[in-house]
Amino acid sequence: MQQITISELKNFVGQEVTLYGWLYHKRSSGKIKFLVLRDGTGYVQCVYFKGNVSDEIFDIADRIGQESSIIVTGKVKQEPKAPGGYELDASDLKIIYDTHDFPITPKEHGIEFLLDNRHLWLRSKRQVAIMRVRHRVVKAIRDFFDGKGFTLMDAPILTPNAVEGTSTLFETKYFDLGSAYLTQSGQLYAEAGAMALGKVYTFGPTFRAEKSKTRRHLTEFWMVEPEVAFADLNDDMDLAEEFLEYIVQTVLKEKDEELKILERDTTKLQNVKRPFPRIHYNEAVEILKKHGVDFQWGNDFGGGDETIISEQFDRPVMVHHYPAEVKAFYMKRDPQDERFALAVDVLAPEGYGEIIGGSQREDDLDTLLKRIAEHNLPQSAFEWYLDLRRFGSVPHSGFGLGLERTVSWICGLEHLREAIPFPRLIYRNTP
Incomplete structure (x- = not known):
């Protein structure tokens, strides 16, 4: 299993890789979890299908908060509609540090609040x-x-x-x-x-x-x-x-x-x-x-x-x-x-x-x-x-x-x- 950065994904299409980074945001669609990972070099969507991963992994994907530090493993796929043009058909998920209540959410914040943070x-x-x-x-x-x-x-x-x-x-x-x-x-x-x-x-x-x-x-x-x-x-x-x-x-x-x-x-x-x-x-x-x-x-x-x-x-x-x-x-x-x-x-x-x-x-x-x-x-x-x-x-x-x-x-x-x-x-x- 190769540990790479998101910016290198284009060189590993069809291969299984491991990425280290932070959860940028996530969404759900029935039995699918979409986790967007960032690692400082880019962003990639990691897709978790309930039938393809264990209940434990699916549960982790469901409960981790924004900016949790995580390790993701999966197969690289080319996907023009995804951020960066690639996505990960994810098979594993490990938590380094589970984060909750990250203060800067996707909603609008005032400039003084943003500067304070x-x-x-x-x-x-x-x-x-x-x-x-x-x-x-x-x-x-x-x-x-x-x-x-x-x-x-x-x-x-x-x-x-x-x-x-x-x-x-x-x-x-x-x-x-x-x-x-x-x-x-x-x-x-x-x-x-x-x-x-x-x-x-x-x-x-x-x-x-x-x-x-x-x-x-x-x-x-x-x-x-x-x-x-x-x-x-x-x-x-x-x-x-x-x-x-x-x-x-x-x-x-x-x-x-x-x-x-x-x-x-x-x-x-x-x-x-x-x-x-x-x-x-x-x-x-x-x-x-x-x-x-x-x-x-x-x-x-x-x-x-x-x-x-x-x-x-x-x-x-x-x-x-x-x-x-x-x-x-x-x-x-x-x-x-x-x-x-x-x-x-x-x-x-x-x-x-x-x-x-x-x-x-x-x-x-x-x-x-x-x-x-x-x-x-x-x-x-x-x-x-x-x-x-x-x-x-x-x-x-x-x-x-x-x-x-x-x-x-x-x-x-x-x-x-x-x-x-x-x-x-x-x-x-x-x-």
Whole structure:
């Protein structure tokens, strides 16, 4: 008797096998019991005929509860109407742990109840599909950069200073050295890596203490941040659109079943191919004004503004040359017009907002010193960062992509909280 996984059933048609897993749900039809087993790799219907199994086995099939852990033995049959296209003509059933009163039943539950039980909610078919898409997005990210000669460089999570100001930082005491902060970004460290290795990327958790309750915000999320030496803003935009196309097309190709479970309309994702439209900030402002938005030039775009802008295009749109006043201190300004930063945001369609933010970095020491002073940041905390300009400075660029926003968009989710296994929100840090 072979112990296999549900995902391997197609290789064992006509053979007797043993499966280990959990009871997803069950139903009865007279003298037949239908048990749907899940094992993390898929779902399969196990059919128990009263005349074909002992009364004891039939009784077990009748009384075990949802999410009981069980061992099922039976013959693999091809069945197009069954989940996954195969079913098990079951001959044996053993209980590992009999479960009753599992709190998440097939009925509707409120979101707070589901979040309180996130450790169990993850077992649902929808959540499993989302986690599989997330896994494939992560792999696509690594495959893309590894295949283009980038070196992964891990940035510290505890940092002595802010990347973009201290107002949205989580602060903690650090022994006798005063305060440390949970990182907002690995970018500054990635810049150091780019000066050593040419092309690098950081990929890890980041933290923002924004008191925001929108569907686009988490307090803990994952970011991938490539940084490239000798690259300008146009190079940065070229890399960003190639990267985004690769991720989306890879998921469409390899996670079709998961997207079907999520009932995702993939027609708009199929449009995510280069070239992406590129518009100046001024053009984006004109779009808003044409749609009746009372928008003041010089402001950053809010979520509603981004939605209106992105709705004008059938694929992600790249908005570049933002006013320097609303961007971070390290962004280089346009030498042709100092009002603008050499920055770009990539806005996803369907109202999912900014998923990439990037820029060409300021590579001149004196200018960077001036920017740090303008932003009222302590120069002493950035001396190591300034050394990157003192010793062999070169033009360089990079961007950051938010993993959860990307997963949320690809999966068609209403809120980022489903795009990460255990979401951290302004009023939630459990389970």
